[in-house]
Amino acid sequence: xxxxxxxxxxxxLAARDSDYVKKVYGGYFNVFVDAFGEExxxxxxxxxxxxxxxxxxxxxxxxxxxxxxxPYDAHGNDAWVLRLCILIQTLYAxxxxxxxxxxxxxVLCRALGGKVGRAYSGWDIGLRKxxxxxxxNKRSSVGGFTEIPPFLSIIECHQDEVWEVPVGAxxxxxxxxxxxxxxxxxxxxxxIQGHPEYTKDILYNLIDRLVNNNSIEKEFAEQTKSxxxxxxxxxxxxxxxxxxxxxxx
Numbered sequence: 001x002x003x004x005x006x007x008x009x010x011x012x013l014a015a016r017d018s019d020y021v022k023k024v025y026g027g028y029f030n031v032f033v034d035a036f037g038e039e040x041x042x043x044x045x046x047x048x049x050x051x052x053x054x055x056x057x058x059x060x061x062x063x064x065x066x067x068x069x070x071p072y073d074a075h076g077n078d079a080w081v082l083r084l085c086i087l088i089q090t091l092y093a094x095x096x097x098x099x100x101x102x103x104x105x106x107v108l109c110r111a112l113g114g115k116v117g118r119a120y121s122g123w124d125i126g127l128r129k130x131x132x133x134x135x136x137n138k139r140s141s142v143g144g145f146t147e148i149p150p151f152l153s154i155i156e157c158h159q160d161e162v163w164e165v166p167v168g169a170x171x172x173x174x175x176x177x178x179x180x181x182x183x184x185x186x187x188x189x190x191x192i193q194g195h196p197e198y199t200k201d202i203l204y205n206l207i208d209r210l211v212n213n214n215s216i217e218k219e220f221a222e223q224t225k226s227x228x229x230x231x232x233x234x235x236x237x238x239x240x241x242x243x244x245x246x247x248x249x
Contacts, residue, residue: 006040006041007040007041007042007063007247008041008042008043008044008061008062008063009036009037009041009042009043009044009062009063009064009065009066009246010043010044010045010046010054010062010064010065010066011028011029011032011033011043011044011045011046011065011066011068012046012048012053012065012066012067012068012084012087012104013028013029013045013046013047013048013049013068014048014049014067014068014069014070014072014084014103014104014107015028015049015068015069015070015071015072015103016047016049016050018205018206018209020202020205021202021205024201025202028068029043029045031197031198031199031202032066032068032197034197035196035197035235035239035242036066036099036197036239036242036243036246038243038247044062048067048080048083048084048087049070049072049080050080051079051080051083053083053084053087054087056090059090059091059094059096060094062096063096063097063246063247064096064097064098064099064246064247065091065096065097065098065099066098066099066100066101066104066246067084067088067098067099067100067101067103067104067107067108068101068102068103068104069101069102069103069104069157069158069195070102070103070104072103073160074103074106074107074109074110074116074160075106075110075116075117075160081107084107084111085107085110085111086111088107088108088111088112089111089112092111092112092185092186092188092189095186095188096188097188097190097245097246097247097248098188098189098190099190099191099192099242099245099246100189100190100191100192101192101194101195101196101197102157102158102192102193102194102195103158103160104191105162105182105183105191105192105193106160106161106162106191106193108189108191109162109164109165109166109169109180109183109191112166112169112185112189113166113167114162114163114164114165114166114169115162115163115164116160116161116162116163117160117161117163118159118160118161119158119159119160119161119178120161121177122159123158123159123216123220124156124157124158124159124177124178125156125157125158125203125207125210125216125220125221125224126155126156126203126224126227126228127153127154127155127156127227127228127231127232127233128153128154128155128156128175128177128178128181128194129151129152129153129175130151130152130153130154130173130174130175130181130182130194131150131151131173131174131175132148132149132150132151132152132172132173132182133170133171133172133173134150136148136150136172136173139172139184141184141187141188141190141245142172142184142190142241142244142245148237148241149237152173152234152237152238153231153232153233153234154181154192154194154195154196154233154234154238155194155195155198155200155203155233156177156178156193156194156195157195157198157203157206157207158193161178161179161180161193162179162180162183162191162193165180165183165185166185168185168186169183169184169185169189170183170184170185171183172184173192178193180193181193181194190242190245192238192242194238196233196235196238196239196241196242197239198233199235200228200232200233203228204225204228207221207224207225208221
């Protein structure tokens with residue numbers, strides 16, 4: 001728990017903390033709160049990957065929810081994934097603000113009637129330039145900004161993707177690799193395929209772990225790392241978008 005105050009938010013953590021993130025950041029919870037949290041707020045942690053969910057009678061107390069990434073499949077049938085889908089449907093009916101990141105983006109889509117699965121073009125790892133739709137800056141649900149550029153770089157690490165968005169949803173960002181980089185639904189659901197909360201060192205460590213468990217080839221990993229060294233994600237802008245959406249600023 002952090003930033004005790006009037007506004008209350010919850011992180012639905014769908015991944016277990018890596019040794020690296022625990023050592024350097026104290027856990028993914030701190031990474032997310034540092035990225036999306038502000039003074040005067042209360043953030044609660046629910047490790048949904050371990051079956052820890054908010055009480056349904058407590059949901060009304062929260063202003064918004066964030067669903068993290070995960071090594072699990074959003075299209076899988078693990079008991080906690082199915083339970084998370086039901087929670088998402090409940091939050092949608094309550095018109096609660098929900099941001100889904102990577103796995104969270106995909107599971108939001110699945111729970112609300114879209115389709116997700118393995119990416120047709122394989123893994124996307126590294127820095128990806130995504131294009132925002134032309135009227136992005138005019139959309140009040142994602143901030144109503146005037147200064148967001150048409151292209152933003154974001155850290156990506158996924159082998160699954162959204163195939164079809166739910167009925168009524170709008171695709172608001174795409175890339176040459178992934179057709180649905182970002183979608184919004186009914187003004188209170190936002191899915192982002194990339195990782196606005198990731199730092200490059202977190203990704204470097206994740207790449208090493210993917211090599212060690214034979215998920216990706218070493219040569220591919222080295223090429224990805226070398227490209228990362230010469231570019232930076234637009235983290236501050238992504239954090240601004242997410243905070244604005246979550247808090248209605």
